[in-house]
Amino acid sequence: MQTELSKRLGVEHAVFGFTPFPAVAAAITRAGGFGVLGAVRYTAPDDLARDLDWMQDHTGGLPYGLDVVMPAKKVEGVGEAEIEAMIPEEHRQFVRDTLAKHQVPELAEGEASGWRITGWMEQVARNQLDVAFGYPIKLLANALGSPPADVVRRAHDQGVLVAALAGSARHARHHADAGIDIVVAQGYEAGGHTGEIATMVLVPEVVDAVGPLPVLAAGGIGSGEQIAAGLALGAQGVWLGSIWLTTTEAEMHSRALTRKLLAAGSGDTVRSRALTGKPARQLRTEWTDAWDDPAGPGTLPMPLQGLLVAEAVSRIQKYEVEPLLGTPVGQIVGRMTAERSVQETFDELTRGFERAIDRINRIAGRDAR
Amino acid sequence: MQTELSKRLGVEHAVFGFTPFPAVAAAITRAGGFGVLGAVRYTAPDDLARDLDWMQDHTGGLPYGLDVVMPAKKVEGVGEAEIEAMIPEEHRQFVRDTLAKHQVPELAEGEASGWRITGWMEQVARNQLDVAFGYPIKLLANALGSPPADVVRRAHDQGVLVAALAGSARHARHHADAGIDIVVAQGYEAGGHTGEIATMVLVPEVVDAVGPLPVLAAGGIGSGEQIAAGLALGAQGVWLGSIWLTTTEAEMHSRALTRKLLAAGSGDTVRSRALTGKPARQLRTEWTDAWDDPAGPGTLPMPLQGLLVAEAVSRIQKYEVEPLLGTPVGQIVGRMTAERSVQETFDELTRGFERAIDRINRIAGRDAR
Structure with a gap:
């Protein structure tokens, strides 16, 4: 080829x-x-x-x-602290409420959130x-x-x-x-x-x-x-x-997530702003549903949304909270049915x-x- | 082939x-x-x-x-009159307001709306x-x-x-x-x-x-x-x-609509419930925007939406009210740039x-x- x-x-x-x-x-x-x-x-x-x-x-x-x-x-020229200060309390409370609803444990003292705004x-x-x-x-x-x-x-x-x-x-x-x-x-x-x-x-x-x-x-x-x-x-x-x-060499942070990917169909993704504030296709989960729900506060623009949810995403991944566990992936997830x-x-x-x-x-x- | x-x-x-x-x-x-x-x-x-x-x-x-x-x-077993009766007055008023905003003339006495629920x-x-x-x-x-x-x-x-x-x-x-x-x-x-x-x-x-x-x-x-x-x-x-x-044999009801199709890019369509109540891709217009606007009353389910908008669509087409004029069409509209x-x-x-x-x-x- x-x-x-x-x-x-x-x-x-x-x-x-x-x-x-x-x-x-x-x-x-x-x-x-x-x-x-x-x-x-x-x-x-x-x-x-x-x-x-x-x-x-x-x-x-x-x-x-x-x-x-x-x-x-x-x-x-804008530090992380200044960007943090731009996040409304309503949105922070929504993160806490959504995590509490699913009994997601806190990270241990000093345990870092994996994905930070700095990468962007x-x-x-x-x-x-x-x-x-x-x-x-x-x-x-x-x-x-x-x-x-x-x-x-x-x-x-x-x-x-x-x-x-x-x-x-x-x-x-x-x-x-x-x-x-x-x-x-x-x-x-x-x-x-x-x-x-x-x-x-x-x-x-x-x-x-x-x-x-x-x-x-x-x-x-x-x-x-x-x-x-x-x-x-x-x-x-x-x-x-x-x-x-879903290749065997992929170092996914969670077996539960790999299982979700293998089980998902092409209709199980959504183009959502939940992860970064810009539309990104990912597994549809109760987490994306919460952010996409018109009854909720909605997402914040990039880079605020990513900063807002970084720790929450780490907690969801670490504790493998299945209903909330997701990852960016395309519609071809439907043909990813076996690890090879x-x-x-x-x-x-x-x-x-x-x-x-x-x-x-x-x-x-x-x-x- | x-x-x-x-x-x-x-x-x-x-x-x-x-x-x-x-x-x-x-x-x-x-x-x-x-x-x-x-x-x-x-x-x-x-x-x-x-x-x-x-x-x-x-x-x-x-x-x-x-x-x-x-x-x-x-x-x-349900007549058109019974279905008509299921349409909320709020939605009828929204149709009237949207048409009035764009000064869309009324149809003449006895002039039929083109597209009726009966076709479905x-x-x-x-x-x-x-x-x-x-x-x-x-x-x-x-x-x-x-x-x-x-x-x-x-x-x-x-x-x-x-x-x-x-x-x-x-x-x-x-x-x-x-x-x-x-x-x-x-x-x-x-x-x-x-x-x-x-x-x-x-x-x-x-x-x-x-x-x-x-x-x-x-x-x-x-x-x-x-x-x-x-x-x-x-x-x-x-x-x-x-x-x-946009072929020369197509009997489009309006030259203005053909011109809009020829001018539209692949990003000028929207998957909207505005026409029938089910998601249908069509030219994005001020009409679809009005129905898709969260501040509006939103669309009704099929077949109510189609019945609700039938006469309005006929008026928009007949009087070639450009900002509202649309038609079902796919994203390939972007390559439809000349009549042949x-x-x-x-x-x-x-x-x-x-x-x-x-x-x-x-x-x-x-x-x-």
């Missing part, structure tokens, strides 16, 4: 795998794809350096990339980049907005391609104007932050808008048939995130792709070998 | 075109596809007979079908069927729920295949249990009544759920690349509705399909002729 882009990056298959877990990212690269490690959880630069060292040791010189989060709206601040992302540019990464992806001009320059000076996620042709054109190299066109059905245009419609629109810049198709892709569909839409590769969450290794998952993708090509050639009346 | 289903129906291309306009349906069939005439607007059986006569004269013996609407929830009642659909079975239709499609058992039997006795639209694998299994022959898997991005699962995810799920029953991919398909994608997902054909609305004949539209679809097959074979490293 070779495109101009996959050749340029030196990978066997134009399959890009996004994951927060180094063991998964490395395994995707070893399987012949392009592993992209999500950096948002690395608030300490040393942790990122440790995991990139590990990636180097486990990818055998094959290429991989890093995904950082630099929000379009900067919150520089530009300075943290820049510290991550200072570490990352010390490694031979081949791709730098940005999940929110276009990366700043100096970051794009620095990447290009080091021969690193820059990718950015887009949910509309307008976003994509903005990225192209910012000098990025690859647009990830991510449709409505994707996990995490996502827009309203479905992948089937979005990908060709983005290809038309930014071509000849290469476009990756993202959202709703978890099988070889879906890879074939994404490529048929004009993409130079596909970008898969959700499918790796990354290699098995990848092999099934490439086999399914070949089957889809055979079938569509029969339909098209082509004699294809 | 040949599948088992297209061969069985005797059409050159596995492209099914749904349209409320006989001239469009006949032209789709003549172009080598399978035209499906939407019957919902034919409340008088004679009108349907007249248009099916016309179809017979203009399809040269090539196959075509009919789409009827039989709601899953029957409202038999089973008895009307049955009258349509009595007419339709007198013609050599090859397919009967039902847009809401599974058709009743006796209708399926009657169709099969006459050698007519039965199709039903599904927005989830569960719906699709229900249709299969009802003995239908074809499932139209219609994704979130489609125009008209639609669910929340995007086409990319829905089609393979439905194929898995009801195979070997043939599945058509619907929603987000308006180019040859999108046809290739739909077929790559395992469908035995594609079902296109929106794309025909059905034949030109169809040729562009088949050419784009061949290009997509060439490209994906290059990616797959196949030598395909």
